[in-house]
Amino acid sequence: MSRTPVPPREVRPYLDELVHRTRAVCGPHLVSVLAVGSLALGDYRHGRSDIDVTVVVDRSLPRRALPELAGALAHPALPCPAAGLELVVYPADFAGRPSGGAGYLMDLNTGPSLPERVSHDPGESPAFWYVLDRSVAHQAGLPLFGGPVRDVIAAPERAAVLTALRASVREHAVGEGHAADNRVLNGCRSVVYCRTGRWFAKRGAAGIVAASEAGFRPLIADALRSFERPRESALALPGAAVGDFLDWVAGRVDEAAAAEGGHDAPA
Incomplete structure (x- = not known):
């Protein structure tokens, strides 16, 4: 039986603070915070890999909370110990059903080796990145806050x-x-x-x-x-x-x- 990966010690304090700030901004509208990508698949390489995080929120989250969240998590306001943070916020009703679309509320790229980017329009980005990330998340996402991953993220077909x-x-x-x-x-x-x-x-x-x-x-x-x-x-x-x-x-x-x-x- 395979062992569930544990985030390496170099990034655990960062992930704890990321969850703390996300909860502070989103409050009762926060459904789940998941580590995905290399952290979820047990292949994180410090100094090489990004930190990939998926956040799921209730659709009722006030829109003003999204730029506030981006500001709270942006490097260096929250110093990223990895090459970068790639964080995507989805509404729960979208994340919970199979989809071939991007569907995000916010896509944040930040960190010492990533160009700074914040998008609130899923039409700005090729959908394939998000489909693949949700597929990985459904299989292997690591819950940092909230319920079981498969109750939150549907597998794309x-x-x-x-x-x-x-x-x-x-x-x-x-x-x-x-x-x-x-x-x-x-x-x-x-x-x-x-x-x-x-x-x-x-x-x-x-x-x-x-x-x-x-x-x-x-x-x-x-x-x-x-x-x-x-x-x-x-x-x-x-x-x-x-x-x-x-x-x-x-x-x-x-x-x-x-x-x-x-x-x-x-x-």
């Missing part, structure tokens, strides 16, 4: 997740704003999801793909070595090899979507 994965692979193929090692490791995780319907940590997914795909083994090994380094000193990986790998990943996602009957699922 598999066809919607595969559509989101296709968009994610296209984004990583362009490469702008993404470290090469992260592009490769996210590709591994996409392939393993297509095979299993489960989310694996990046390093675990990389091991699975490397074991079955000898031709990509050297590239994956280089990506894993780079992932051990701080974000600012990530290794350069050969662009042609990364592109070939992501083309292969896109093919595996398309095969899974066709098998699901979701080839024309909406983005």
Whole structure:
């Protein structure tokens, strides 16, 4: 039986204070605070990973509370010990049903290595990021406040997740704003999801793909070595090899979507 990941000690005081400030701003309208992403999957790398948090609130939360919350959590008002904080606030009625949309009330990016961004309009952002995050949250989210994760976050339908994965692979193929090692490791995780319907940590997914795909083994090994380094000193990986790998990943996602009957699922 797998053990539930525990946030590493480097970030626990930060998460405690984040929850405290979120409760202070949202009051009785707060439903849940969850750690998602690498923290939930047990693959957080201090100095490399972001802290990903999902907040669920009642729809009756006063709109003025959202900019107040952003101000309370923004770095350096709340110093982020990680590369950055990516925090998304959803209304409970949206988060509790399957959806292929973005649907957020607020998306906050902040921290020492992230460009500062606050959005209150889900139409400003590609939906696929949020679909994938909610899928991971439903499977593995770590409750920091509130009830059981699966009572709060619905799993997007598999066809919607595969559509989101296709968009994610296209984004990583362009490469702008993404470290090469992260592009490769996210590709591994996409392939393993297509095979299993489960989310694996990046390093675990990389091991699975490397074991079955000898031709990509050297590239994956280089990506894993780079992932051990701080974000600012990530290794350069050969662009042609990364592109070939992501083309292969896109093919595996398309095969899974066709098998699901979701080839024309909406983005």
